[in-house]
Ligand code: SF4
């Protein structure tokens with residue numbers, strides 16, 4: 001416990017301390033006033049006037065390893081690089097990743113996420129998901145920090161926003177072509193492999209599991 | 212009877228025992244890929260290398276017979292070095308796609324590599340490409356690259372099912388597992404090759420990508436698909452409702468039982484688990500509108516009490532089901548047959564007919580027909596099929612016939628589908644003409660639509676109890692998880708009904724009911740859940756006149 005220090009005589013008479021405080025504040029005021037005016041005149045550009053950042057117009061430079069909003073990396077043909085291995089879902093200490101995997105028509109890929117959600121309202125930004133991913137499919141390098149929303153539901157990112165970090169809620173239009181559980185369209189399954197690969201290459205039909 | 216020493220421990224084994232079996236007897240696990248206790252010995256994977264004193268080279272434990280005075284080391288630097296080399300060779304052409312491989316988490320290649328692996332691989336050349344994700348049958352998917360050519364699947368289809376679909380083709384590093392031309396892997400036991408494949412070369416199309424194996428919880432149970440009652444492990448997930456559309460049960464895996472199913476189970480049973488989650492009843496309804504358990508209890512107990520006072524109990528028919536547990540059947544017998552004295556309480560509906568194959572699959576698709584027979588609830592252990600030769604429809608359906616004739620005023624059905632038996636029209640007519648038609652069962656069926664009262668029941672893995680299989684073996688089904696919200700185990704409701712009717716019951720839980728059953732029915736005398744364990748015990752059949760079914764064969768006889 002921090003014990004309260006006894007005030008000495010000068011502090012106890014109050015007035016000198018008040019004067020000292022006003023002096024400090026005034027000094028900052030005049031120094032900042034001077035530099036701000038000088039910047040206007042084009043002088044002393046190299047010297048910072050005040051340490052405050054004018055967020056959001058002006059953003060603070062981020063360290064290169066800082067963890068920001070997630071994204072899923074995308075293959076050339078517009079499908080996620082993720083193979084739905086669920087390792088990130090497994091490792092996530094906040095249990096905020098939800099993956100449903102499906103059969104990919106290319107046997108060398110084999111598996112892909114039909115659904116991939118991250119609930120940012122629950123995420124602790126530990127970055128374990130990035131660390132564990134064997135495919136470099138998930139990254140936290142979007143430099144997006146402002147994830148405020150009015151409802152818990154709006155904090156949940158799905159495939160659309162994860163594959164395209166520029167998208168912000170509410171996402172109006174679904175641009176994903178491969179089959180996925182589409183949140184925009186009431187969790188219906190939308191898209192087809194034909195739309196991605198064209199007619200012949202698609203063997204997905206024969207892969208439907210039989211009952 | 213040679214005596215040998217394994218890792219310093221002496222063990223005496225019968226003549227002809229191999230070192231790996233002797234080690235097993237001591238509880239020492241020797242890694243293996245090609246060796247499987249249910250199949251012949253191939254000795255081709257070489258992972259089971261052990262050191263035998265006075266022998267210059269390492270020996271394979273699975274094909275070295277135990278000899279008098281043999282000194283075996285299953286551990287040590289030399290053994291580890293040998294296994295490491297074997298693994299290095301096995302991985303040369305392995306694709307290492309564990310992230311997408313369904314086997315990962317239960318893969319012996321992963322497991323043994325953890326212990327013996329060479330973590331710094333030396334192989335820099337191109338791997339041989341082979342076919343991936345080929346559907347070789349309705350249930351099984353093949354990835355030839357992941358195969359380590361242990362030949363277990365080949366021996367299974369040669370020796371157990373005797374269908375011989377698999378073969379190993381080509382030579383050297385191009386050797387490849389595959390089916391003979393024109394064949395599909397569609398024998399009734401095809402799912403077993405997925406279990407015995409030590410790696411992810413053969414995966415289950417039904418389970419593929421539904422969940423990762425480390426999400427699964429396991430509960431021991433029994434398959435309810437036919438009267439064989441194969442022992443199974445139920446693999447389920449409760450905390451990830453997004454997987455498989457919210458289903459809890461993900462798959463069944465056979466559990467070893469030397470007297471019932473050995474290591475195997477049939478596909479029909481393996482993939483017949485879906486009823487546990489799909490089309491379940493979860494609401495008590497009274498003539499189509501929602502009701503509560505309390506209201507149902509009051510109404511049904513009230514009706515039965517009035518009938519008892521008015522002496523009309525012979526107008527009540529109860530048809531229990533051979534899909535109920537023995538405990539529930541016993542309670543039904545106690546409550547309806549003995550305490551209320553109903554004459555029309557018999558399981559005299561035809562069983563679902565199928566065919567029997569002389570191996571595991573039985574024609575009787577009900578898991579507990581023998582249990583009902585032992586409790587004198589069914590006319591014979593194998594009631595004559597309705598459409599079969601001999602017994603006509605009349606004597607197979609006496610209670611239903613009476614109901615249709617207007618002799619009965621109330622009918623209580625456990626899980627049966629009357630619409631399937633009588634047709635839509637007659638069922639509707641029956642529902643109109645009866646004062647009370649109660650349907651108690653776990654799953655939706657067309658009969659439930661016609662019933663006056665629908666009481667949602669629990670599936671067997673939600674309630675514990677026992678089934679008696681065709682061999683007369685009592686096996687515990689276990690309780691894996693709670694019933695779905697809204698559903699209630701049949702016994703729980705019947706116990707409360709008995710209380711309302713002021714009938715004494717000696718127990719409420721399945722275990723207490725079983726103890727009561729063991730006290731009263733000679734065939735079950737002396738049995739308890741503890742004694743049954745997870746392998747079951749034979750009932751005392753000499754005390755009743757029932758015949759025992761056939762014991763298990765080593766494989767299919769006429770594929
Ligand atoms: S950053 Fe951590 S908490 Fe957030 S999704 Fe990834 S693993 Fe989960």
Ligand code: SF4
Nearest residue numbers: 082083085086088133
């Ligand atoms: S760890 Fe990577 S590849 Fe695996 S599911 Fe997560 S994002 Fe996809």
Ligand code: SF4
Nearest residue numbers: 308309312315318411
């Ligand atoms: S078979 Fe085993 S080692 Fe090979 S990819 Fe599958 S999990 Fe990995």
Ligand code: SF4
Nearest residue numbers: 358359361362364408
């Ligand atoms: S497919 Fe599996 S069981 Fe068959 S030989 Fe290959 S590794 Fe063995």
Ligand code: FES
Nearest residue numbers: 245256257259273
């Ligand atoms: S297990 Fe012995 S050689 Fe394969």
